[in-house]
Amino acid sequence: MDIHLKTLGVLLIILALFHVIFPRYFKWKEELKSLSLINKQIMVVHTFFIALVVFLMGLMCLTSARELIETNLGKRISLGLGIFWSLRLIIQFFGYSTKLWKGKPFETIIHIFFSGLWIYLSVIFWMNYIN
Numbered sequence: 001m002d003i004h005l006k007t008l009g010v011l012l013i014i015l016a017l018f019h020v021i022f023p024r025y026f027k028w029k030e031e032l033k034s035l036s037l038i039n040k041q042i043m044v045v046h047t048f049f050i051a052l053v054v055f056l057m058g059l060m061c062l063t064s065a066r067e068l069i070e071t072n073l074g075k076r077i078s079l080g081l082g083i084f085w086s087l088r089l090i091i092q093f094f095g096y097s098t099k100l101w102k103g104k105p106f107e108t109i110i111h112i113f114f115s116g117l118w119i120y121l122s123v124i125f126w127m128n129y130i131n
Contacts, residue, residue, distance in 0.1 A: 012058030019051035082125035
């Protein structure tokens with residue numbers, strides 16, 4: 001379990017760092033022009049804080065895997081993270097339209113990759129909680 005939590009740590013840190021490219025990749029400067037100032041800023045600020053929380057989850061997994069495995073608090077944190085990532089997995093299939101990826105090779109690969117990542121995150125945190 002230790003190696004899986006540390007692997008999750010690395011993956012979560014990489015995922016957090018990927019958020020840096022979101023504004024340019026998704027062309028937010030152009031795409032968000034029609035939004036009010038508050039909605040534009042909410043989008044940017046919330047993306048920053050999502051990235052920060054994902055980064056901190058990764059850091060915790062890397063530096064505190066033993067504690068997550070061996071302590072009651074670690075088990076409870078794993079339960080919360082298992083719920084969090086399981087809900088993210090559900091959103092992957094029911095929160096996003098299939099029009100975003102179906103019939104588009106690159107987007108389909110990304111959809112499959114992230115579905116697998118959300119499954120891996122969910123399973124490892126649930127298994128850590130249960131064991």
